[in-house]
Amino acid sequence: MIEKVFAFILGSCVGSFLNVCIWRLPQNISIIKPRSYCPHCNAMIGWYHNIPLLSYWWLKRRCANCGQPIALGYFLVELVTAGLFLVLYIKFGFTAYFFKFAFFFCMLILMSCIDVRYHAVPEILPLLGIGIGVCWSFGETYFWFRQGGPTVLPGDLPFILAFRGLIFGLGFTYLFKLCADLGLRCYLHWRKLDSIEGETESLGLGDVDLMGMIGVFIGIKLSFIAFFAAPVFALLYVLFALFFKRSHLVPYIPYLSVAAFFAFLWGNRILMYFNL
Numbered sequence: 001m002i003e004k005v006f007a008f009i010l011g012s013c014v015g016s017f018l019n020v021c022i023w024r025l026p027q028n029i030s031i032i033k034p035r036s037y038c039p040h041c042n043a044m045i046g047w048y049h050n051i052p053l054l055s056y057w058w059l060k061r062r063c064a065n066c067g068q069p070i071a072l073g074y075f076l077v078e079l080v081t082a083g084l085f086l087v088l089y090i091k092f093g094f095t096a097y098f099f100k101f102a103f104f105f106c107m108l109i110l111m112s113c114i115d116v117r118y119h120a121v122p123e124i125l126p127l128l129g130i131g132i133g134v135c136w137s138f139g140e141t142y143f144w145f146r147q148g149g150p151t152v153l154p155g156d157l158p159f160i161l162a163f164r165g166l167i168f169g170l171g172f173t174y175l176f177k178l179c180a181d182l183g184l185r186c187y188l189h190w191r192k193l194d195s196i197e198g199e200t201e202s203l204g205l206g207d208v209d210l211m212g213m214i215g216v217f218i219g220i221k222l223s224f225i226a227f228f229a230a231p232v233f234a235l236l237y238v239l240f241a242l243f244f245k246r247s248h249l250v251p252y253i254p255y256l257s258v259a260a261f262f263a264f265l266w267g268n269r270i271l272m273y274f275n276l
């Protein structure tokens, strides 16, 4: 029990750090210095006003200095990250896999929130994720051999699986993008339109890189499930948005991230059900 609480608290602290990254990375501000400050009045936030999850309620959702409201997003990022760490702890304990997937899903939370806020993600982020994922898979393979792990087919070694996932994620998504763009061009030509709500592309190249990163971490089969689950989640949101009359032009990365988490948790069961 105490370890679960620890995992939850650790997650909320990491979530607090992600909030700093979400706010500062797209503006090219250092994520280390200066310390946390209020975006309205620029006052430094003391550590006792910066306790993850709790301060938000304790300060009655307002800056202690200027009284401007603190966005609910800060609290949600901390809560989601804390929940994520708890789920990963229950699944893996504090093992290497815990840290591997904590990194992976934190990157997805980071990119989703930046996408929601700025409608564009720094190109470096998915590439950084791919780089670290590939290095990690080499490390995993090294320890596999050192511990004299059970013999596997060469194709099932961690770094081969990671590379296969990468090539599939990039290649398949790019092919899909080409076909969908062609379809979209034909549609626009046929209806004599320039764009649909300003969009002329089906998927951005950033989405292709992101699928590459998802492939590195969860492999071919699960990223395939994630790719096709994402539009279902997007559709659910569009229905919700139509019902509550919100804007339904929404960035795609959050859906891909939720779909990746869904595939990570239940993908293998789906594959077993269909005997794949």
Ligand SMILES: [Zn+2]
Pocket (backbone or CB within 6 Å): 038, 039, 040, 041, 042, 043, 063, 064, 065, 066, 067, 068
């Ligand atoms: Zn303030």
